[in-house]
Amino acid sequence: MRFVLSLAIGLLIGVFFHYLLYRYSLPSNPFIYAAF
Amino acid sequence: MSDPFPFGGALDTGSDGRKWRGPLSYLVLAAGTIRKDVSSLPARPLLSGVVLGFLLCCAAGRIASKSVMFEHFTRFYAPIQASRNFYPTASELVSYVKGTVPRDKYLVLVGGASYFRGLGQNPDELWTLELQRLLGDDYAVVNYANDRAGIIDFAGVAFEALSSEYPRIAYVANASPVVVDSPVGSEAYLSIFWDGYYKGMNRFPAPWADRVADLGREERKDPAGLELHLGKWSDQFTYACDLWTYVGYKYFFTVWTDAMFDSIIRARRRYPEVVHPNLRQEQAAFRANADYSKRYEAGNKDYSTKGFVSGKEGRLEIDPPAFDRISELSTMMFPEELKSKCFLVFIRANPYFMKGFDSDDWRREEDMFSRGGAAFEKAGYHVIQFRSSDFTPDDFYDAGHFMASGGRKVAEAVAHALKASKTEPGVVPK
Secondary structure (H helix, E strand, C coil), rough: CHHHHHHHHHHHHHHHHHHHHHHHHHHCCCCCCCCC | CCCCCCCCCCCCCCCCCCCEHHHHHHHHHHHHHHHHHHHHHHHHHHHHHHHHHHHHHHHHHHHHHCCCCCCCCCCCHHHHHHCCCCCCCHHHHHHHHHHHHCCCCCEEECCCHHHHHHHCCHHHHHHHHHHHHHHCEEEEEEECCCCCCCCCCCCHHHHHHHHCCCCCCCEEEEEEECCCCCCCCCCCHHHHHHHHHHEEEEECCCCCCHHHHHHHHHHHCCCHHHHHHHHHHHHHHHCCCHHHHHHHHHCCCCCCCHCCCCCCCCCCCCCCCCCCCCHHHHHHHHCCCCCHHHHHHHHHHCCCCCCCEECCCHHHCHHHHHEEEEHHHCCCCCCCCHHCCCEEECCCHHHHEEEEEEHHHHHHHHHHHHHHHHHHHHCCCCCEEECHHHHHHEEECCCEEEEEHHHHHHHHHHHHHHHEEEEEEECEEE
């Protein structure tokens, strides 16, 4: 049971690290919309 | 013992004399319990889970990058634009076309900015629908124009990648006679270019490739540029942007966006495109807005001086070296083998906001468009020109975007140019 729990938490952390790569790739400066 | 908590100590005495715990202390106790339990978990399965979870996401991202993500796609309307934190990857743009357009079709990929995205046109009035109707079934028109995108940005990257997949392909984008894009595009959409680049989707020979490599090196000297390149370089392995953009479109979005405050996590595919019933009223409002009119009158006047220098008696005269430079710079915009497949549409401003133009201003305007067209044609591009009299104020939503009637005129001109380019010289297409 502890093995499964440990593995599950690890999977979640791995998924989170992958998600962080996506979030870090988003521009930090807002895309300023301007009608022109 | 001092009370460390603002909302009650670890043990307080209530008015009834019983001992109780403050609300925050429960949180701290729970955190302590979780920490003890987690730290006692076996390490190897935990670490294995981290690696496995990460690799599974990488695999899922690769699968997502090859899928047909968009549903009922006609254009990049608001919820699926960069201004709403939605950034499809180069892979996703390419996969959608490959999954929906047969290889034997003549693919017409439309790029450029909001002018070609159809701002000012309702979904059923979109000019590219008219273009498809005029071209017929042998053609497939895909509108990848996006707000503030230049010729290279966004759709241009997809064009470069798809050029090796479709024997018959054309790229149509709005352009200016005096503006040349960098071969890697503008800052707002750099991530799409480098995404395609590091995934090997737009590799072409020198000299274009050398210029792109030089620009990449320059960008990496800056911390923000280095971060961008590192991110996109790593994404060729992890496909993180592909996966989580796909999840955000299909299932739930995860990035707070001010303009989407009504539902933070709603999947972007669940936002239908909105019909604007008051475009004519908004058109009238722009015309009635004195500040807006003044700003665009001044802007149009200034624009008509580009490519000119002060000459005798203070008159502005054409500056031929400026247009030579335009021709020279534009040779690098696209790889050599793609230029003949590019159709640059020189759009005009709304004449309603050019009332202050005198005869000299109009002369310069026509000269600028003519010289600019020749400069780009010399570099190898097709240029689609209009006369200033081709559009009336009613063809425009605001100072530059087209209403349905204006869009139909653009569609007609583009269709004619595309069909003419297919025929043998001397044969006029029907």
